[in-house]
Amino acid sequence: MRSVTVLESLALFIATTSAANVVEIGINRIRPGQPGLPNTLRSRANSPSTYIETLVNNVTGGGYYASVDVGTPPQPQVLVIDTGSSDVWVVASDADLCTSSLLQRKYGDTCSDTYDSSKSSTYELVSSEGFDISYLDGTGSSGDYITDTFAIGGASIKALQIGYATQTVRGTGIMGISYSASESTLDTYPNLIDQFVQQDLISTKAYSLYLNDFRSDSGSILFGGVDTDKFIGNLSTMPIVQTQSSNGTSGYTVLAVALNSMTANPGSGENNSPVSLGGQPLPAILDSGTTLSYLPSSVASSLFNAIGAYTDDLVTGYTFIDCDGPSDLTVTLSLGKGATIVLPTSQIVLDVFAGMQSQIPSNVPFSNACLFGFQDIGSASSSSLSAIAAAQIAATSGSSFALLGDTFLRSTYAVYDLTNNEIGLAQSNLNSSTSNIVELKASDNGIPTLTGVKAQQTTSASSTTGSGSSGGSSTSGGSGDSDGTVTVTASPKSNVAAGVVSGPSYGVLAAAGAACLASFLGGALVMA
Numbered sequence: 317m318r319s320v321t322v323l324e325s326l327a328l329f330i331a332t333t334s335a336a337n338v339v340e341i342g343i344n345r346i347r348p349g350q351p352g353l354p355n356t357l358r359s360r361a362n363s364p365s366t367y368i369e370t371l372v373n374n375v376t377g378g379g380y381y382a383s384v385d386v387g388t389p390p391q392p393q394v395l396v397i398d399t400g401s402s403d404v405w406v407v408a409s410d411a412d413l414c415t416s417s418l419l420q421r422k423y424g425d426t427c428s429d430t431y432d433s434s435k436s437s438t439y440e441l442v443s444s445e446g447f448d449i450s451y452l453d454g455t456g457s458s459g460d461y462i463t464d465t466f467a468i469g470g471a472s473i474k475a476l477q478i479g480y481a482t483q484t485v486r487g488t489g490i491m492g493i494s495y496s497a498s499e500s501t502l503d504t505y506p507n508l509i510d511q512f513v514q515q516d517l518i519s520t521k522a523y524s525l526y527l528n529d530f531r532s533d534s535g536s537i538l539f540g541g542v543d544t545d546k547f548i549g550n551l552s553t554m555p556i557v558q559t560q561s562s563n564g565t566s567g568y569t570v571l572a573v574a575l576n577s578m579t580a581n582p583g584s585g586e587n588n589s590p591v592s593l594g595g596q597p598l599p600a601i602l603d604s605g606t607t608l609s610y611l612p613s614s615v616a617s618s619l620f621n622a623i624g625a626y627t628d629d630l631v632t633g634y635t636f637i638d639c640d641g642p643s644d645l646t647v648t649l650s651l652g653k654g655a656t657i658v659l660p661t662s663q664i665v666l667d668v669f670a671g672m673q674s675q676i677p678s679n680v681p682f683s684n685a686c687l688f689g690f691q692d693i694g695s696a697s698s699s700s701l702s703a704i705a706a707a708q709i710a711a712t713s714g715s716s717f718a719l720l721g722d723t724f725l726r727s728t729y730a731v732y733d734l735t736n737n738e739i740g741l742a743q744s745n746l747n748s749s750t751s752n753i754v755e756l757k758a759s760d761n762g763i764p765t766l767t768g769v770k771a772q773q774t775t776s777a778s779s780t781t782g783s784g785s786s787g788g789s790s791t792s793g794g795s796g797d798s799d800g801t802v803t804v805t806a807s808p809k810s811n812v813a814a815g816v817v818s819g820p821s822y823g824v825l826a827a828a829g830a831a832c833l834a835s836f837l838g839g840a841l842v843m844a
């Protein structure tokens with residue numbers, strides 16, 4: 317990026333670049349009650365757990381989203397950022413959901429920003445009815461594949477292939493940024509991250525994701541660069557785990573790394589106890605489109621025992637934890653060759669039932685119950701799991717893996733390099749208010765050795781770089797620097813709603829992607 321515009325929209329703004337060839341955008345959470353909030357894709361009507369399930373879906377039903385412009389003249393859209401899928405798709409202005417109050421009631425969602433291809437001079441049809449993404453519950457979004465101009469973070473991509481959803485169960489589109497091999501079509505095309513490089517906006521297919529504190533409203537995604545002020549210690553680089561298709565071919569289809577060990581500490585001066593992973597590393601999918609994190613049943617029960625979490629098998633299927641328990645409880649994960657990520661109480665003990673404790677089933681042994689940030693993958697309702705995960709479950713009953721969603725990613729600074737098939741991870745420096753952006757270059761041949769700050773910064777988030785307001789009170793200030801880039805800061809949202817987390821699974825996958833996914837390659841897990 318050589319020039320960055322300051323854009324103010326309902327909740328979004330374009331943030332900073334201080335290096336050439338990087339594109340950074342602020343991302344925000346969708347909150348319940350906000351237009352366009354996707355609610356559950358599936359509800360167990362008439363089940364006694366419906367209330368809690370609706371509540372959990374309400375509070376987890378948001379997502380981290382980015383503001384983009386599609387078409388000429390630009391039509392603003394808000395899209396959920398999803399490392400678990402690979403297509404960008406927008407909601408057509410005349411989509412069935414947008415025009416039918418019956419469907420809006422059925423799916424608990426309405427349309428927010430929509431796109432009208434007839435109003436864009438740069439729109440082209442690629443394939444009529446060619447776009448079809450399936451959700452796990454058998455519903456989905458479908459329509460045409462089109463191309464149009466796509467502007468994000470001050471960068472403008474020409475003729476990006478986009479799904480144009482005319483039938484949809486969600487009123488908000490998705491920005492999938494995983495491998496093009498997992499697109500929902502057999503005719504693989506250069507997707508957003510491919511086009512960023514093909515159109516010379518960044519030099520290698522890599523981006524960094526900073527979701528930030530659970531109690532903060534916003535984070536950022538940086539295409540083509542790493543911000544070393546946003547993490548603590550060394551960035552640890554590890555290979556992406558390959559998947560093997562049913563015909564035996566292996567390849568890179570999913571953003572997954574090896575989880576080598578895990579410990580849990582219940583707090584109050586107790587020691588760490590090991591969580592059993594079953595004797596071997598576990599492939600762990602990093603999925604920003606999934607709110608909570610999920611573990612295979614045996615691993616989950618080992619963790620829940622160690623930490624004092626309770627699974628309500630009778631009514632809701634959810635795992636709860638005591639809100640009034642020790643505040644120094646932690647879960648620690650070791651990934652790849654040496655990334656150690658500590659998840660503190662504030663990020664995994666989720667106080668989302670405030671004022672609703674009377675609705676918690678009476679068998680749950682806490683008078684003040686919180687939702688735990690990890691859940692058993694076996695008891696997960698399909699709507700809360702990414703389709704990639706579900707495809708894994710379906711394709712390989714024997715294979716086990718972890719799905720690390722936002723409850724893991726918020727504590728993590730993650731650099732995804734889809735050119736060199738590597739991921740770099742470090743402990744996130746929450747609420748970082750400064751930036752030091754290092755451009756990632758094709759000539760690096762991988763993620764360079766980078767060191768972040770020495771320790772978690774202690775200042776509050778009053779002027780978080782890359783943050784924005786989702787409450788309509790956005791204040792974006794710009795400050796130019798010598799090479800014409802602009803640093804934008806915005807005040808965090810002033811009203812509370814600290815319990816709101818980001819959304820379940822918009823990881824979507826249709827036939828083509830699913831066919832590629834059979835099992836994780838054991839060999840890729842062997843650490844050098």
Ligand SMILES: *[C@@H]1O[C@H](CO)[C@@H](O)[C@H](O)[C@H]1NC(C)=O
Binds near residue numbers: 348367370371374
């Ligand atoms: C979930 O959100 C919907 C729409 O905002 C609301 O009508 C419903 O009462 C909420 N349910 C719970 C359990 O909070």
Ligand SMILES: *[C@@H]1O[C@H](CO)[C@@H](O)[C@H](O)[C@H]1NC(C)=O
Binds near residue numbers: 531776
């Ligand atoms: C980050 O900022 C939020 C307020 O936006 C605050 O609640 C939280 O405690 C801060 N986190 C840290 C680690 O300082």
Ligand SMILES: *[C@@H]1O[C@H](CO)[C@@H](O)[C@H](O)[C@H]1NC(C)=O
Binds near residue numbers: 549550765767
């Ligand atoms: C971080 O990397 C530097 C240089 O590669 C190394 O000297 C140092 O020991 C590393 N620190 C940690 C905590 O691993």
Ligand SMILES: *[C@@H]1O[C@H](CO)[C@@H](O)[C@H](O)[C@H]1NC(C)=O
Binds near residue numbers: 563832
């Ligand atoms: C195996 O399957 C993959 C994914 O479906 C496909 O791309 C590849 O061409 C197939 N290879 C062979 C040899 O059939």
